[in-house]
Amino acid sequence: MNFVFPAATPVTVPVQNSDQLFPVNRIFCIGKNYADHVREMGSDPADTPPCIFMKPMDCLKVGNGDLAYPSGTEDLHYEGELVVALGAGGKNLDRAAVEAAIFGYAAGLDMTRRDVQAGLKDRRLPWDMAKSFDDCAAISAIRPKADAGNPQATNLKLSVNGTVKQDDTTAKMIWPMVDALVHLSTLIELKAGDLLFTGTPEGVGQVVRGDRMDVAIADVAELSVTLK
Numbered sequence: 008m009n010f011v012f013p014a015a016t017p018v019t020v021p022v023q024n025s026d027q028l029f030p031v032n033r034i035f036c037i038g039k040n041y042a043d044h045v046r047e048m049g050s051d052p053a054d055t056p057p058c059i060f061m062k063p064m065d066c067l068k069v070g071n072g073d074l075a076y077p078s079g080t081e082d083l084h085y086e087g088e089l090v091v092a093l094g095a096g097g098k099n100l101d102r103a104a105v106e107a108a109i110f111g112y113a114a115g116l117d118m119t120r121r122d123v124q125a126g127l128k129d130r131r132l133p134w135d136m137a138k139s140f141d142d143c144a145a146i147s148a149i150r151p152k153a154d155a156g157n158p159q160a161t162n163l164k165l166s167v168n169g170t171v172k173q174d175d176t177t178a179k180m181i182w183p184m185v186d187a188l189v190h191l192s193t194l195i196e197l198k199a200g201d202l203l204f205t206g207t208p209e210g211v212g213q214v215v216r217g218d219r220m221d222v223a224i225a226d227v228a229e230l231s232v233t234l235k
Contacts, residue, residue, distance in 0.1 A: 021148040032200030040206025068145040074232040075142040080120035086207035087165030090115040096197035114228040116145040147228035156226030175208035
């Protein structure tokens with residue numbers, strides 16, 4: 008092929024206890040998927056159903072290390088999340104097909120320019136520039152499904168500089184991961200390599216340069232990054 012310029016290097020995520028790499032296709036995210044988080048953001052869960060948005064795959068920070076502090080914000084927030092990785096896809100999937108398509112799970116961070124998001128909400132505009140920027144998502148190595156316990160009802164904990172900020176169970180999702188993927192498959196064709204960040208529980212907050220964020224999802228994975 009005669010490219011105008013060199014093609015981008017594929018984005019990959021390591022698989023735990025393996026030399027295999029998971030090639031990322033797309034990154035989907037669910038917003039407003041925990042009722043207590045919806046309330047802490049000033050909305051009513053009964054009137055605010057979960058929503059789906061996307062992040063560019065080249066924004067993904069893979070593994071522990073430094074995370075770049077973005078331009079254009081003075082109020083950067085962390086959101087600790089369980090991530091689902093798909094090894095197969097399809098359209099209009101039922102629950103059994105979604106379960107079969109899941110390759111594994113990871114710990115993730117959905118970083119948010121909260122001040123930018125608030126301004127966009129006020130003008131009833133899309134959230135893109137609040138959620139999509141360099142290093143706006145971080146992910147641990149992926150744990151294969153067979154080794155991951157029960158991610159649909161496990162503890163999710165996020166600490167900032169050693170102080171616990173989020174500590175909840177994934178069982179509180181409004182859309183459990185399988186239901187969310189069933190719904191998403193009615194809108195688009197899911198594909199192998201897709202990631203789904205499944206939303207964050209209450210306890211989100213601001214971080215600044217030098218802060219370390221540790222995400223631990225029981226029987227799945229841990230992730231540790233520091234803002235630079």
